[in-house]
Amino acid sequence: MPTQLQSRAQPPTFGGGTGAHIALEGVSRTYRARNGAEVQALAEVSLRAGAGELVAVVGPSGCGKSTLLELLCRLQSPDRGSISCPPAVLMPQHDLLLPWLSALDNAALALRIAGAKRAQARARAEGLFVELGLAGFQHARPHELSGGMRQRVAFLRTLLSGKPVLCLDEPFGALDAITRAEMQEWLAGTLAGEPRTVVLVTHDVEEAILLADSVVVLSPRPGRVVAQLEVELARPRRRTDGDVIALRERALAILATGSQS
């Protein structure tokens, strides 16, 4: 299914808040599992992301992708290595929308937390809410929304935190293929209008190449960076483009062999 992804603004042209720059140097992280065994999630991970770039992180299950995001969001600290990252906000795998709040109130949650009154928060969220294709769903409860719509609300909640770095943990992993393709296009379009530095964890290599400026491939546990591929393809990208397919095959080959050769 050929889907046209919308073009994205050139990254470093916006001021101040989005001048983000992420750098990880030799980051390792070990945690103790419930049964007492020590599990090394990440080993000597180094990677960089320029301001306004979208870096996709792909790898097999259990390669420490979620740990990486929690490190960036300062929910965990590394055992070794250094992390330089502006304030980051997490969009977890499950949307975690609050069932007792309407869609608009869920989207505006960060504003409420920052101290805005409910009416104020709703008013400030409403513009983007409508812009991002959620018009008419302001009063809907999360359970009344489709999976794709829920992810939109969850993403808007993330965006409205105002933080320069967004950490997205498999945001479209639970969606069906058609909805996922729609949502990839929607995300590209949204980031064109609201540029941020994004770290996107995904198990979908094609998604990574369609959306990202660079793709980091991690090895199985403990996660090590096997390759960081620059995706220097013009936008909009289509999944049927020859370059996209070639890069996808290359990334898949690296994933399969665990080395860049």
Add this chain to the structure above:
Amino acid sequence: MRRSALRALPAIVLGAALLGAWEAYVDLSGVEADLLPAPHAVASALWSNGGLLWRNFAVTAEEVVLGLGLALLGGLALAVAIHLSPLLRRAAYPLAVGSQAVPIPVIGVLLVFWWGFGLFPKLVVIALICFFPVVVSTVDGLAAVDPEQPKLLRTLDASRWQSFRFAELPAALPAALSGARIALAVGVIGAFIAETTTPSTGAYPGLGREIITDVNFQTARAYAGTAMLVAFAIACFYALAIAERRLAPWSIRTRGETR
């Protein structure tokens, strides 16, 4: 409201069938009226003693409502404290469990010594009997929040209080209300225990006291008073179910039809 009348039909039919069986049993077995009065005798006692029973009922109803309110406040406060402080959980939970085994007459005299013959010692007894299900279900409800939720809220810069206020507290509300319904079901018998263990000096000592007085020589009136308590407990239970639908509408959807 015709639909809700229709939904009450099975209960009405079952109730009528049981009353019919009861009536027939009394007629056919020749059991003495002092031992088991027939339903028609109970209805007649209810009719002819309406004023007395009603005034006593008003006393008991006030005790139940206020005592339950006290149990809810205390139970919720203790549940939140236990949730927020693992130390308090370890310290207070066993004692809360143990409190449920205390036979009320043991402390009844003490309560009267402290607070006299009025309403308050009765509220304390009811609260003591009712608070436990509120604590247990609220503590469980507070702990049942998705473990990822606090992480998300922290990256949105939520304080501990905000995380509690936006996520844990509303998430626990349906469980707390379930606890309240259990509390309510035992609250009426709690009022009975309260009245029979802490004496009153008022003109009307309450329906529990009245029933105890009547049970040997005015058995039909004791049954009439009991029928009022039963009806009151049922009415309160469904009133709370309606309140729950308004306070926590999101929980009805996930739990399905339970009433």
